[in-house]
Amino acid sequence: MGSHGTEKTVTGWAARDPSGILSPYSYTLRKTGPEDVVIKVLFCGICHTDLHQTKNDLGMSKYPMVPGHEVVGEVVEVGAEVSKFEVADTVGAGVIIGCCRECAPCKADTEQYCNRKIWTYNDVYTDGKPTQGGFASAMVVDQKFLVKIPPGLAPEKAAPLLCAGLTAYSPMKHFGLMDAGLRAGVLGLGGVGHVGVKLAKAMGHHVTVISSSDKKRAEAVDHLGADAYLVSSDEPGMAAAADTLDYIIDTVPVSHPLEPYLSLLKLNGKLILLGVINQPLQFLTPMVMLGNLHTATS
Ligand SMILES: [Zn+2]
Ligand SMILES: [Zn+2]
Incomplete structure (x- = not known):
């Protein structure tokens, strides 16, 4: 991965059609913004929604798609205004990685009900690029959508808790x-x-x-x-x-x-x-x- 502030090329496992078969896929992560956290993915659960999405069962899949929304990772880089996390923290990301921050649900800290929430993958981020999930070597996630995994909890056991x-x-x-x-x-x-x-x-x-x-x-x-x-x-x-x-x-x-x-x-x-x-x-x-x-x- 490159240095702070540059786009990083990562490899994920992507669905390219509804066959359900995933194959290696390289893409770039966005530059680390002020509130962004770069994580090295350690573990990622497989949720039934991943199967639905890779096979286009819901009729809205966009390919290539890197699934995975039960992600546990290690923080490897933080933006200048990140206050909640430090390098080497173990953190978790779930199914949502963005929201409008302006509507009533967002202001009430219930951004999962935001009508403009951004899904972890198969969606479009604020920079116009597709979002890609945790079946990958790394992700960039806004600190608002990360949680700390407590030290006593094995990271591989924490992953399924982030959606299921x-x-x-x-x-x-x-x-x-x-x-x-x-x-x-x-x-x-x-x-x-x-x-x-x-x-x-x-x-x-x-x-x-x-x-x-x-x-x-x-x-x-x-x-x-x-x-x-x-x-x-x-x-x-x-x-x-x-x-x-x-x-x-x-x-x-x-x-x-x-x-x-x-x-x-x-x-x-x-x-x-x-x-x-x-x-x-x-x-x-x-x-x-x-x-x-x-x-x-x-
Ligand atoms: Zn799920
Ligand atoms: Zn909102």
Whole structure:
């Protein structure tokens, strides 16, 4: 990499078409601005959204595209006005690397809701160049969009927390689902579901993993410590579990019926939709109204 203030050439793994195949790709990072931090990428998680984007499942992919938005890196250079980070710090970057800084969500430190936010990759930065993600040797990130990784946390374990972890944790906090003793359902045991089970267990919840087959039972119960495992096609099992859950983290990233899962919720239960689904979802409103249920995304 070059010296401070020059454009740096880096190598990433880029998708060049919707085949799902990545190949080496060289490009330049922007010059280090006053609030910019240059990081050497140490680890980067793979999120299902990376798969969606590389394969153009959402219909908005621009190639070449370097995916990766669960990035842990080491600070190697800081801009003149960077106050939060120093060279050699271990830091994390997630799915957003820019915002307008002027709208109400930005001023309230909730820039994830900014209508002009800039995604970590497959977007255009303020300099007009495409943004590229963490499947690369280095990135430049504004200090506002970096977090410090605490010393006791292994960087490879921190990486998945920067999207999957936040995706599961944020609604739990937002909807007041932090008290011990709650009964949780986790629908789908991919990346977000995996972290969802761990977080819910850490909060002292009774966790039921719900899946379409029996394949992940051992992983859920023996490896992750789930308390129960329910196969969604097991009608007697689903009937027996009706009205038992305080909330469900629904991580399924494809269109699926919601009624079977709504029926598992107690009065005032919450169905939290976290899968990125590019088709409309349907459900019958009386089920939600009569149980005073809540469906929400996060
Ligand atoms: Zn993600
Ligand atoms: Zn904004």
